[in-house]
Amino acid sequence: MARAKDITRRIAILGGLGGAGYLIARADSITLGSSFSQVAGAVEDWTLTAQRGLLGDRLAREYSPSDISPVFKPNGTFNPGTDEYNAHVAGNFANWRLKIHGLVDKPLSLSLAELRRLPRRTQITRHDCVEGWSAIGMWTGVPLGLLLKAASLKLNARYAVLRCADNLTGEPSKGGEQSPGQYYESIDLRDAFHPQTIMAYAMNGQLLDVAHGAPLRLRVERQLGYKQAKYVQSIEITDSFAGIAGGRGGYWEDRGYEWYAGI
Amino acid sequence: MTPDSGPENKRWLARLWVWPATILLGAWHQAFGKVTEAEGFYRHRALVRLTHWINALCILFLLGSGLNIFNAHPRLYWGLTGADADQPFFSLNAVDSATGPMGQTQLGPWHFNTTGVLGWSQAGGEFQPRGWPEWLTIPGFQDLADARHWHFLFAWILVFNGLAYLVYSLWSRHLQRDIWPGRADIKAIPRSILDHIKLKHPTGEAARHYNVLQKLAYLGVILLVTLMVLTGLTMSPGFNAIVPWLLDLFGGRQSARSIHFICASLIVLFVIVHLVEVVLAGPINELRSMLNGWYRLPKDHSGDHS
Numbered sequence: 319m320a321r322a323k324d325i326t327r328r329i330a331i332l333g334g335l336g337g338a339g340y341l342i343a344r345a346d347s348i349t350l351g352s353s354f355s356q357v358a359g360a361v362e363d364w365t366l367t368a369q370r371g372l373l374g375d376r377l378a379r380e381y382s383p384s385d386i387s388p389v390f391k392p393n394g395t396f397n398p399g400t401d402e403y404n405a406h407v408a409g410n411f412a413n414w415r416l417k418i419h420g421l422v423d424k425p426l427s428l429s430l431a432e433l434r435r436l437p438r439r440t441q442i443t444r445h446d447c448v449e450g451w452s453a454i455g456m457w458t459g460v461p462l463g464l465l466l467k468a469a470s471l472k473l474n475a476r477y478a479v480l481r482c483a484d485n486l487t488g489e490p491s492k493g494g495e496q497s498p499g500q501y502y503e504s505i506d507l508r509d510a511f512h513p514q515t516i517m518a519y520a521m522n523g524q525l526l527d528v529a530h531g532a533p534l535r536l537r538v539e540r541q542l543g544y545k546q547a548k549y550v551q552s553i554e555i556t557d558s559f560a561g562i563a564g565g566r567g568g569y570w571e572d573r574g575y576e577w578y579a580g581i
Numbered sequence: 582m583t584p585d586s587g588p589e590n591k592r593w594l595a596r597l598w599v600w601p602a603t604i605l606l607g608a609w610h611q612a613f614g615k616v617t618e619a620e621g622f623y624r625h626r627a628l629v630r631l632t633h634w635i636n637a638l639c640i641l642f643l644l645g646s647g648l649n650i651f652n653a654h655p656r657l658y659w660g661l662t663g664a665d666a667d668q669p670f671f672s673l674n675a676v677d678s679a680t681g682p683m684g685q686t687q688l689g690p691w692h693f694n695t696t697g698v699l700g701w702s703q704a705g706g707e708f709q710p711r712g713w714p715e716w717l718t719i720p721g722f723q724d725l726a727d728a729r730h731w732h733f734l735f736a737w738i739l740v741f742n743g744l745a746y747l748v749y750s751l752w753s754r755h756l757q758r759d760i761w762p763g764r765a766d767i768k769a770i771p772r773s774i775l776d777h778i779k780l781k782h783p784t785g786e787a788a789r790h791y792n793v794l795q796k797l798a799y800l801g802v803i804l805l806v807t808l809m810v811l812t813g814l815t816m817s818p819g820f821n822a823i824v825p826w827l828l829d830l831f832g833g834r835q836s837a838r839s840i841h842f843i844c845a846s847l848i849v850l851f852v853i854v855h856l857v858e859v860v861l862a863g864p865i866n867e868l869r870s871m872l873n874g875w876y877r878l879p880k881d882h883s884g885d886h887s
Binding site for chain 2: 579
């Protein structure tokens, strides 16, 4: 009896040693393999389930005006720089319009002036970049939930997909090449209707400047910086984002980052 | 340049550190080393042994992937916020010099030239700005998205493994009986320090129990891992909305990130001391006790000395 137990233990030790050795020695190759993405996806689902179960409608911390960062680091695109965008900048976005379409009964097309006449929310929140830095800013904008109610969502609506004016070069993916693409993001309706989720047109009391996403950007305060899409042009309501661009729900998501950026 | 060419061989050696090799040694010895009740005692129960090795693997991967994540913004700050415009207390930089780019490590007011290792080093065969070098990070190439995947995978395993250890150790009274220092232990601290300086290890019956410095080190590392998990959780904006006071307790987002890094450094220090002590105290005996549970009591040689 004892002998069999010893042998079982020895097999377990050697198996464990082999497995650990393989993981350590081949970590780079494993990272590049397709099954690694599947494991990462499962971990993301697990994190999402664990956090969402506890989150409810809780608010992100709001700070006082004295906490506002003197310099709020712009990141990603600093200026979309396309002819169309440059023309909008030259004309103070007077002819610019936000389109809300897709699975809605009443598609909307709103000018910046119209957006600014709607009920607004101002919040001083912390922006955490996935890279590790953070900054505090004051944002003013229209609650996204208000816009979506006005557009009257169809029953099968699940996601708000935000398309942006900037084409971002990105960073080398998996140690390889950079891959440019149109910036976009998506959030589900639970985050879209959260009271702190706003389409912001002002930062620190001034209309948004170009580096920070003029004329309109998303603030979804319980997620990381890359979800805070800048230069938003349209919001499409969908039941899935599988058919859009890389199919993972966002520019950085298509480049390996989590769709749920609450962590 | 494919990221899994060349350097991976070098990293393999670097990452071997000590433990996979020592497990090999231990596994080999396992086949030969039988310990009887007369020679020794059953020191580590199965669940403690299993959670120990799972924990070791988690720590290795969390450190490696953590350094890759750190490289995305290789600067540490105190307070609520911090970014490029703010003064870090610690940073790894690539700076220009008369002889070309160099790696520079900044700690408070001090700057050190660390070219080739910190700040500016070779990755995939080419020099580049890089906080920690490729042979320390997981994966070896710079890849924030995938480093985060490794980090969260092993973070979840660490949490469940750690909870299993803590619940079992409290329930079996292992923590209270074997690790929590008693009054006699506290009194023995000066003597234990002296023993450690002389590299004198307990023999005979005294070797049945951990010495007080050992107890404090194990308690300390349990506390450090707990702090790692808590400061790690406060890196998450979702978690911060759930439990906002924890981030306040750590002094804000950037302080929490810095504490996370400092605790990781202290865990590295613990691992180094732990491995040195294993070697000094008799690596075969120590390893066997963490593999099949049996520890041979070192013979009492006190009479041999003058």
